[in-house]
Amino acid sequence: MRLKRSYFYTLRQDAKDEESISGNLLTRSGMIKKSSSGVYMYLPMGYKVIKNIEKVIREEMENVGAGELLMPALVPEETYVLSGRRKAFGADMFSLKDRFDKSYVLAPTHEELFTVAAASKISSYKDLPFSIYQIQDKFRDEARSRYGLIRVREFLMKDAYSFDVDEKGLNDSYNEMYNAYKKIFTRLGINYRIVKSDTGAMGGLLSEEFQAISPIGEDKLVICDECGYAANIDVAKCMAMIEKSDEEIRPRELVMTKDIGSIDDVSSFLNVSKDKIVKTLIYKIDDKFYAILVKGIHEANEAKIKKLLGANEIRLAEKQEVEEVTHASVGFAGPIGLDVPIVIDNEVLNMVNFVVGANKTDYHYVNVNLDDFTYDLCGDIRCITNGDVCPKCGKKLEFKTGIEVGNTFKLGTKYSEKMNLTYLNKENESDFVWMGCYGIGIGRCMAAIVEQHNDDKGIVWPLEVAPFKVAIIIVNSLDESQNDAANYLYKELKSQNISTILDDRNERAGVKFNDMDLIGIPIRITVGNKIKEQLVEIKQRDKNEFEDISLYDALSRIEDIIDGI
């Protein structure tokens, strides 16, 4: 690409409406432009990156034999009503009506239509297995878009689906995809971890996430360096941190704690360690109130609670609801005398002589024990936290945050049952098809790469995704011999299919150096006054030193660099 006559611009200052590193750098380098909150244009330079990411994905999908197709974004609402997911997605779906008042949605993901498409092909076990995928725009009405391309309302996603005769087949297909995903993210230059996660609204048997490690990641992860255990905090199992105490049980007492409701305040007021306090949280779960008991130092984990109760919806009760349930102000809820089901965390089972709210404003009970109330259910319902050990090997855990760039699900027969996707087996009996689905957020990958590969000058693209592999800078665009040499190199590189920018703009050298650094082109050739001795400079974006090389050896040197020599 010759820069002079191309759509290309850069911004010299930070964009005021992009706080994240990736959002800001992608905007400043003229790769993306915000259209409205959470909706972006991919400009020519940025779209090159998108296409490179897609190329990697397509190659690896091809390798596992998945066929590419394209689904509509506009889908009749009833499709999602039928699968039961219209409700599950709720307000996150964009919905609209046509002129005949028929309701449509903009698809947030495509399990339903893929199931329909699969049905056209499947009648016998002989038709299985196979997998298909698409790269397409998805729409989700996010309550809060943020961090540039990380959380948006319209985004490119690759979604693949596998279809098998049984669980074993699904496991094989899943492993194949899983390995393809590892290759993809490695090729994209993303530093990632694979973690176990919650199956959420997708449902199914198993879910794993591919998480790009980043401080702006919205997902909290625990990782064990010792045994390789890795999980999203939503599902990370908590092991008991204490043994059942043999402390002597003391009689329960009601104490006045005027205006003291928070854990910190209760702890210092009563002079007991926070370890000795149990907090009672009132939740509304599927239209019923529940009391959730966890240790004061712990956080309740809503995903785990949902799973334990088999519930669909969960939210903390509002202030007046809490008052209604406990007959006391917020801060004084407790299990004793409460008229709603009580669910306690495993950890609480091992506690004696603890402190709880008294369901009476300004009062707490001390020396409370499990005999003082009845609970309906217990289980692991808290978030794993600093101090917890690996549930697999018992060693120290590390906490990180990640950007979810991909996920893989073993759906099992959830969708095939709902949508009646069946095949005839060898015994001539009808069976449900076993499905898996596999997603990659393409814009998110782009942002995650920038988050992980940048310096004070700008983006440092990995070679595989860079919009161009090489940039040729003509230091003085008025110098004829420099121009000739640069054009010669440009043609040479093009003839070898090495994507190259020729910066032939009539700008000062500094502007060109800074722009090429900002947009992160991996290899730079500088054609300057050393051209008198037939020499050009080659510099890699991620290295400080440069090398002088003969104009005629430059091409082979570039090829070596690209081949990693």
Next chain:
RNA sequence: CGGGAAGUAGCUUAACUUGGUAGAGCGCUACGUUCGGGACGUAGAGGUUGCAGGUUCAAAUCCUGUCUUCCCGACCA
């Protein structure tokens, strides 16, 4: 959806407290001098101060409403 901040030239912003012709830097145009890390000089173009009301002789500035964007939180397959 709750809390906070901000909307002024293409971009980044000043003036707002205390009402009186909207100013700068970058970018842009022309000419000249320059040309290896965001050049310099001279001369220019470019603004319904987000929008709508209100107060006032007079509103970027004060008041009300509204829209938009960002940040924190809730939510998030």
